[in-house]
Amino acid sequence: MDTILDIQNLTVHYRGSPAPAVRGVSFQLGRERLGIVGESGSGKSTVGRAILKLLPSADITADKMQFQDTDLLALPEKRMLEVRGKRISMILQDPKFSLNPIRKVGDQVAEAWRVHMKCSAAEAKAKALQMLSAVAIRDVERVYDLYPHQVSGGMGQRIMIAMMLLTEPELVIADEPTSALDVTVRMQVLSILDGLVRDRGIGLVVISHDLNLVRNFCDRVLIMYAGRVVETLKASELDRAQHPYTRGLLAAQPRIGGPRQPLPVLQRRPEWAEEART
Amino acid sequence: MKNISIRDLSITLGEARILHDIGFDVRAGECFGLVGESGSGKSTILRCMSLLMKTWEGRVTIGGQDVRQMPLVERCRTMQMVFQDPYGSLHPRQSVRTVLSEPLRIHGLDDRDGRMERAMTEVGLPTAFLDRYPHQLSGGQRQRVAIARALILEPDVLLLDEPTSALDVSVQAEILNLLADLRERRGFTYVMVSHDLAVVDHMCDRFAVMQKGRLVEVLGRGALTGVPGEEAKDPYARELIDASIAYDRAM
Numbered sequence: 001m002d003t004i005l006d007i008q009n010l011t012v013h014y015r016g017s018p019a020p021a022v023r024g025v026s027f028q029l030g031r032e033r034l035g036i037v038g039e040s041g042s043g044k045s046t047v048g049r050a051i052l053k054l055l056p057s058a059d060i061t062a063d064k065m066q067f068q069d070t071d072l073l074a075l076p077e078k079r080m081l082e083v084r085g086k087r088i089s090m091i092l093q094d095p096k097f098s099l100n101p102i103r104k105v106g107d108q109v110a111e112a113w114r115v116h117m118k119c120s121a122a123e124a125k126a127k128a129l130q131m132l133s134a135v136a137i138r139d140v141e142r143v144y145d146l147y148p149h150q151v152s153g154g155m156g157q158r159i160m161i162a163m164m165l166l167t168e169p170e171l172v173i174a175d176e177p178t179s180a181l182d183v184t185v186r187m188q189v190l191s192i193l194d195g196l197v198r199d200r201g202i203g204l205v206v207i208s209h210d211l212n213l214v215r216n217f218c219d220r221v222l223i224m225y226a227g228r229v230v231e232t233l234k235a236s237e238l239d240r241a242q243h244p245y246t247r248g249l250l251a252a253q254p255r256i257g258g259p260r261q262p263l264p265v266l267q268r269r270p271e272w273a274e275e276a277r278t
Numbered sequence: 279m280k281n282i283s284i285r286d287l288s289i290t291l292g293e294a295r296i297l298h299d300i301g302f303d304v305r306a307g308e309c310f311g312l313v314g315e316s317g318s319g320k321s322t323i324l325r326c327m328s329l330l331m332k333t334w335e336g337r338v339t340i341g342g343q344d345v346r347q348m349p350l351v352e353r354c355r356t357m358q359m360v361f362q363d364p365y366g367s368l369h370p371r372q373s374v375r376t377v378l379s380e381p382l383r384i385h386g387l388d389d390r391d392g393r394m395e396r397a398m399t400e401v402g403l404p405t406a407f408l409d410r411y412p413h414q415l416s417g418g419q420r421q422r423v424a425i426a427r428a429l430i431l432e433p434d435v436l437l438l439d440e441p442t443s444a445l446d447v448s449v450q451a452e453i454l455n456l457l458a459d460l461r462e463r464r465g466f467t468y469v470m471v472s473h474d475l476a477v478v479d480h481m482c483d484r485f486a487v488m489q490k491g492r493l494v495e496v497l498g499r500g501a502l503t504g505v506p507g508e509e510a511k512d513p514y515a516r517e518l519i520d521a522s523i524a525y526d527r528a529m
Contacts, residue, residue, distance in 0.1 A: 256522065
């Protein structure tokens with residue numbers, strides 16, 4: 001497996017807060033789909049943002065942050081601009097907030113191409129239209145001229161995916177990509193993302209609180225608690241999790257057709273925050 | 279325990295119809311679910327029932343009484359609502375004590391301290407938390423405070439608008455257990471809006487599927503678990519159920 005991203009001993013400390021938000025996280029990513037799950041405040045989104053160095057108010061330290069041939073840790077901000085959105089891109093939770101409300105969605109997709117490639121406006125538009133049809137949008141010419149408030153959540157998120165995959169990145173970080181979507185469109189958006197990522201051999205990091213999502217769409221899962229990775233598992237073996245925190249999370253989830261007894265409530269133990277297994 | 283009956287509930291704004299002749303019955307002591315995608319009108323039904331929205335036509339009765347005919351004070355003591363996001367529904371500068379004592383003051387009820395302590399115990403919070411502010415509470419504790427606020431006037435009906443969708447699964451489990459336990463002990467009638475069919479299956483015996491302002495089908499729990507004869511007939515309801523089951527079961 002060729003490694004796309006190698007993170008060793010990543011620690012992120014928001015300035016002004018007493019304890020680091022992420023402590024000693026290490027993982028390697030190949031051409032695979034890696035899920036990071038945990039509850040709110042576990043540091044999972046912080047890890048995603050730290051990879052892109054999108055945390056101006058935090059101190060990021062690590063033994064290693066190697067992305068292909070690039071050392072992200074040593075890369076100056078100016079050079080990071082060549083990485084962000086081109087070689088590594090990020091899909092955020094809610095298209096309502098991540099698209100510019102006063103610009104046509106198609107122009108926003110085309111802009112992603114124009115920022116990174118020298119080309120004419122017409123070429124960029126052609127590229128954007130092609131990408132919009134790749135995310136299963138019909139009637140792309142019409143959709144290109146719509147504004148964000150005129151598209152549904154599912155379509156908005158497909159537009160975001162088009163924008164983020166247009167530059168053919170080697171790594172995509174998806175932070176809660178479908179949490180804002182209805183169940184009926186969630187599967188559809190995920191399978192579009194999944195198809196594109198597989199066809200193009202892109203590495204994918206999916207950050208989510210949803211155990212079902214990572215079980216369905218990832219190869220490997222990191223489980224985070226209080227800023228640390230407590231367990232790493234194959235997604236298909238999630239049911240065989242050893243750590244009491246992972247087992248507690250799985251048990252607390254109601255299931256269709258499940259017994260209607262009171263749900264087992266997670267009993268947190270202070271030692272979970274201290275131990276680190278990678 | 280009081281039953282609920284809704285007949286021909288419609289909202290028309292100019293040319294646009296927001297709700298189309300909604301009608302369903304909820305038995306006394308039942309937990310009834312409302313499901314559907316965002317924008318389908320499920321929360322709007324709760325807002326109409328509680329008269330947070332007034333420009334609707336039709337008839338809503340609780341325990342045989344028309345909600346429009348009930349005086350405000352009686353209406354508030356018949357039904358209360360729990361909102362989705364406890365970060366937004368509690369005043370950031372009011373202590374829990376202030377939040378809980380306001381309804382008691384408005385309704386002129388005696389034994390305020392005793393009632394507040396009972397409400398806190400009922401939702402599983404220590405009474406010392408009465409002097410805390412929302413920022414000193416976790417998400418689950420805040421939602422417990424919001425439930426205590428709904429309970430303090432001892433209503434018969436609780437309207438639950440996505441009560442756990444802003445919470446983590448482990449915290450959701452605590453709140454669902456609390457709601458199930460309260461219904462068993464106190465005999466509340468619940469109407470619960472949720473987009474998560476696993477939550478609906480866990481809590482409700484029957485539920486209505488909404489789409490674009492219409493109630494497309496009322497189904498029993500058997501429609502989710504595949505009991506023969508109880509399957510959804512409406513194509514949209516079937517699609518929603520199949521998508522949820524596929525998502526729930528992993529591929």
